Amino acid sequence: MSDRPILDVSALTKRFAKRALLDSVDISLHRGECVLLTGGNGAGKTTLLRILSGLERPDSCGISIAADTPRSWRRCRHDLHNRILYLHQHPYMFDGSVRYNLGYALPSGLNKPLKRRLIDAAIEWAELGHLHDTPAKSLSGGERQRVSLARARLRNPQILLLDEPTANLDQEARQRTLDLLNSFKEQGIALLLASHDPLHFSSLIDRHIHLYEGRLIAIEEEKLMSMPSPNNETALRSTA
Amino acid sequence: MESLSDTTLAALHLLFSGNRELWEIIAISFRVSGVAILVATPPALMVAFILTYKRFPGRRLLISINSTFLSVPAVVVGLTFFILLSRQGPLGEWKLLFTQTAMVLGQITLAFPILVAMGHSALQASDIRAWETSRTLGANPLRALFTVMREARFGLMAALLAAFGRIIAEVGASMMLGGNILHYTRNIPTAIALESSKGEFAQGIALGLVLLTLAFSLNALLQHIQGKGQPAT
Numbered sequence: 001m002s003d004r005p006i007l008d009v010s011a012l013t014k015r016f017a018k019r020a021l022l023d024s025v026d027i028s029l030h031r032g033e034c035v036l037l038t039g040g041n042g043a044g045k046t047t048l049l050r051i052l053s054g055l056e057r058p059d060s061c062g063i064s065i066a067a068d069t070p071r072s073w074r075r076c077r078h079d080l081h082n083r084i085l086y087l088h089q090h091p092y093m094f095d096g097s098v099r100y101n102l103g104y105a106l107p108s109g110l111n112k113p114l115k116r117r118l119i120d121a122a123i124e125w126a127e128l129g130h131l132h133d134t135p136a137k138s139l140s141g142g143e144r145q146r147v148s149l150a151r152a153r154l155r156n157p158q159i160l161l162l163d164e165p166t167a168n169l170d171q172e173a174r175q176r177t178l179d180l181l182n183s184f185k186e187q188g189i190a191l192l193l194a195s196h197d198p199l200h201f202s203s204l205i206d207r208h209i210h211l212y213e214g215r216l217i218a219i220e221e222e223k224l225m226s227m228p229s230p231n232n233e234t235a236l237r238s239t240a
Numbered sequence: 241m242e243s244l245s246d247t248t249l250a251a252l253h254l255l256f257s258g259n260r261e262l263w264e265i266i267a268i269s270f271r272v273s274g275v276a277i278l279v280a281t282p283p284a285l286m287v288a289f290i291l292t293y294k295r296f297p298g299r300r301l302l303i304s305i306n307s308t309f310l311s312v313p314a315v316v317v318g319l320t321f322f323i324l325l326s327r328q329g330p331l332g333e334w335k336l337l338f339t340q341t342a343m344v345l346g347q348i349t350l351a352f353p354i355l356v357a358m359g360h361s362a363l364q365a366s367d368i369r370a371w372e373t374s375r376t377l378g379a380n381p382l383r384a385l386f387t388v389m390r391e392a393r394f395g396l397m398a399a400l401l402a403a404f405g406r407i408i409a410e411v412g413a414s415m416m417l418g419g420n421i422l423h424y425t426r427n428i429p430t431a432i433a434l435e436s437s438k439g440e441f442a443q444g445i446a447l448g449l450v451l452l453t454l455a456f457s458l459n460a461l462l463q464h465i466q467g468k469g470q471p472a473t
């Protein structure tokens with residue numbers, strides 16, 4: 001993991017009506033780092049991921065990408081789209097085959113043989129060989145998750161933001177997803193995972209941050225292991 | 241007056257004997273309405289997209305105004321363009337009155353609000369994640385726009401067919417702006433109106449049969465398209 005963050009966000013604020021959902025949040029991500037983001041329902045985890053991926057506008061924040069001079073979100077938006085990939089809790093599949101969905105992540109200028117080779121490699125990587133011509137909308141939750149990760153692999157982002165990547169998955173599908181996430185990490189891609197359940201990701205994560213009343217709190221490893229639930233108010237207050 | 245069955249037989253004879261005048265009227269109808277739909281669709285779908293995906297002051301007012309235009313009678317559209325295009329009108333110099341171009345302008349005005357309203361509904365019913373997934377996978381806004389359109393294509397196709405069905409059957413605007421000139425601006429609805437006023441029902445019924453067949457075909461196509469768009473159970 002390098003010392004200089006590839007993404008450094010400061011004083012990120014987002015208000016809904018008069019309530020500050022995110023209140024001057026600072027967050028940074030390093031190459032090859034996996035950060036777990038927890039928080040109660042409605043705490044703002046998804047909103048934070050969507051802002052970082054350029055899909056939702058914050059009220060204010062400064063963003064520095066690859067140790068560059070901090071800029072406003074508006075000025076960084078293009079870079080955020082290019083470098084950061086956001087995966088929905090329930091990944092969206094375009095109308096078409098698995099192969100079509102994977103091909104979507106590739107630049108349109110690529111020649112056909114190269115495109116086919118890259119898609120085949122992604123299919124093999126995500127163990128989707130038996131599904132490559134299946135309509136993507138008919139896939140199960142676990143299969144959709146693997147297609148979305150294979151799509152992410154083809155896109156090759158610097159940072160991957162995942163919203164509840166193992167929610168509603170059975171144990172086998174969850175393990176497969178974790179294996180694929182681990183391979184992203186090994187490639188040096190930074191991961192920011194939003195989840196309710198820190199224990200699922202204990203083998204993967206380097207840092208744990210918790211969103212509480214609009215602010216980010218760093219959770220120490222020991223506290224993480226001893227905490228029965230990320231919503232444990234007492235533990236959080238003492239950490240804060 | 242001939243009986244209905246005699247008139248219908250005469251109408252069928254006119255249709256299937258390849259009556260040149262009749263088929264010319266049909267061709268003019270399809271040409272004018274086809275061009276109107278082709279011109280109106282891209283900007284209308286763009287407006288529908290903006291109304292669906294962008295939040296800006298006055299958005300709801302625009303939706304209300306568009307909905308109001310859905311119920312404007314064709315003859316009012318015809319009258320408005322007639323005033324604009326007549327010799328003393330502000331656009332009189334263009335000399336478009338009683339031309340197919342004037343008819344196209346009238347039909348674009350009629351088709352536009354239908355395309356916007358139905359396109360807006362179709363895009364609203366589609367999943368916002370299509371746009372977001374497309375953008376986060378690196379698509380530029382234009383590619384993401386086409387992706388969203390592709391995802392909502394069944395609803396958008398329904399909008400297109402509904403708008404085409406509306407304009408090819410309208411008589412008010414075509415009569416006022418085209419002038420019902422034989423071999424030039426006489427289309428199916430204006431020909432039916434003329435032949436009926438002369439008491440020549442055979443050609444009117446023949447053309448009515450064409451419109452009826454067209455309406456049936458469009459509806460069958462619509463059902464087929466909407467059926468394809470239903471999720472598998």
